Amino acid sequence: PTRTGYAFGGWYTDEELTEPYIFTTVVTGNVTLNAKWTAQVTETPDGGGTVYPTPTPTPAAGEEKGLLINGKQGHADITSTTDGKGRKVTTVTIDWNKDNQTLAGDSQGTVLEIEADAESDVLAAELSMELLKALIDRGGKIQLRTAFASYAIDASLLDLEALLEQLGPNVRAKDAVVRIEIAPSNDRIVRLLRERAEVGDFQVIAPPVHFAVWVKAGDLGIEANNFAAYVERTISIPNGVNRRLMSTGVVIDPDGTVRHIPTRMLVNNGIYAGAMNNLTNSDYALIGYKAAFDDMKGHWASSAVLDMGSRLIIEGIGERLFAPDRSIKRAEFAAILVRALGLGQNTQAGIGNFSDVREGEWYAGAIGTAYEYGLIGGFEDGTFRPNDDVTREQAMMMIANAMRWTGLTDKADAGADPLSGFPDAAQASAWAETSLNKGLATGILSGTPKGELAPGTKLTRAQAAVMVQRLLKESGLI
Structure with missing residues (x-):
């Protein structure tokens, strides 16, 4: 059998692909076999590091994307553009004038869910300071989700006063916007991770993703990188990659240092992912390493x-x-x-x-x-x-x-x-x-x-x- 972008690895009797089928076995009834497919690694021209490709899922027919407030459709301006790297960027700007009444009637624990369609490479949510304050007052949370990653942050972790102070003494809250973003990491981070994988003898299970929170006012902007509590983000394990290979999630620092992030495995609708909790924003990836002593x-x-x-x-x-x-x-x-x-x-x-x-x-x-x-x-x-x-x-x-x-x-x-x-x-x-x-x-x-x-x-x-x-x-x- 053939499958574009994958190598056939044989037939197995179990769904976990741990028991190969022995064809000399006498068959006395129906036998269900499972094909093992391994994503073919992609090598960049300047080195021998390996990064697995991320397949693009197909969205379900009629599936709504955009904004949900406590599970109900919210009001948002959704735009799609193409950036200088040819990536599709989906920006969801929440309409505070229309949704403030919805939030006013909500009790504690308001959840804003922002989701991109499967073709989006970058997802960004933009919130006014007024909306953020309303979320903080209600103990709210903001969740972003793409086809390859998700990000969830308690609104209370975004310190309004401190962020405005960093922008400058003349910046007013009504003029500032908070932008939360999920995007594939830049080429430099991909290269650094590949180089560290070669030296550290580990595999890259899922390519790196950049998670960011920006506060902007006109031409001014700062990135909020540090939080007072753990913030969770997930990266999906690509189809065709054995999830058992994943040992942990890592953060890739600007100097190329790769370090462990507390990571657990989770599954949602049949898609496995590594859920990572950390106190900072940065570039994250999933790796596989097997210690032996x-x-x-x-x-x-x-x-x-x-x-x-x-x-x-x-x-x-x-x-x-x-x-x-x-x-x-x-x-x-x-x-x-x-x-x-x-x-x-x-x-x-x-x-x-x-x-x-x-x-x-x-x-x-x-x-x-x-x-x-x-x-x-x-x-x-x-x-x-x-x-x-x-x-x-x-x-x-x-x-x-x-x-x-x-x-x-x-x-x-x-x-x-x-x-x-x-x-x-x-x-x-x-x-x-x-x-x-x-x-x-x-x-x-x-x-x-x-x-x-x-x-x-x-x-x-x-x-x-x-x-x-x-x-x-x-x-x-x-």
Whole structure:
């Protein structure tokens, strides 16, 4: 059989395409076979990176596109243009004069859904500041959806006053417009990702997508990149690409750095996608990577270690080894936690707040970011002691601080006192008791095989991987 743009990979007996059909098998009844198709990779002229093509779905007959307000058709001016790259750009401008009465009658939780037709390459939604304020007052959310990606943001995360202030002192709210956009990433980002894939030995499962929020007033414009809480966006896995290959979503920084973003798999109407949560806008993609460590075979933490490794959160020590039972340094654990949360690097914050964190050290950026987001604290003498082994209670303190960002705080603050049930509870430091209770209440932290908590014991690399994986799972991020 043939299929344009795809390579035939044989016949399989299961829909997951894991059991090849053996043609010498004696057939005694009807047999259903499934063809395996693999999207042929596209190579750009200047390199050997691989990016899978994204097929264009066909919209259902009579399917409405545009604006929905709480599931009802809204009023919007929808225009389609072609940009300088030949891309179809769909812009949806919401008519506040017609929809303000609709919003006035809505209760809390208003949802604006903006959807592009299947042929659109770029989708942009434009909202007036008046409309945005009305959404904020109602705890509203804005959702954009294209054939290849989606973006959902709480209106409250768009700080009106701060955005206007950045535009300039003479800009009035009524003159400003918020533009939210989903678009394929530019050629430079595609090239950088391909180059990193070659070096990092990972596959690009879905090509990169740029998510952006702009505030504009006349010729003035600024991009809102940072948010006070996680914002979710999805990228669809192209047809013909085995979804099991996806290990995580990544963000591609302007300098070409590729880093993990908390990602979970979801399916909607038979279309699989990676749902990524992060605190910034940027360029995102889905990748596939399979970590392998020779010393993890049969180890109790093997599943967590391989999962965290495949998500680019943890690394080995070289020679395909992980050293699971070795202790872990405070700097190493802080760096793992920063990567797990999808955060970048802030070297200046590290060297500026701890006397023993120096510029040029591999951990300076991670420690700076951990400090910036309130994940870590130092000692009374102004040091961080990056090369000291981290204890179980110190690690749990950092994770408890991370819960504020992942949304686990409410669940952890249930008021229970599981710590008191351990025979060595008195050994816990007073400053760590609240964090230990949070860890035990959420299942992130558990006792030792001897039934003890061992709060002052050195944390192992395997335990670190398990605790971080539990944090992400309990938070619903993976």
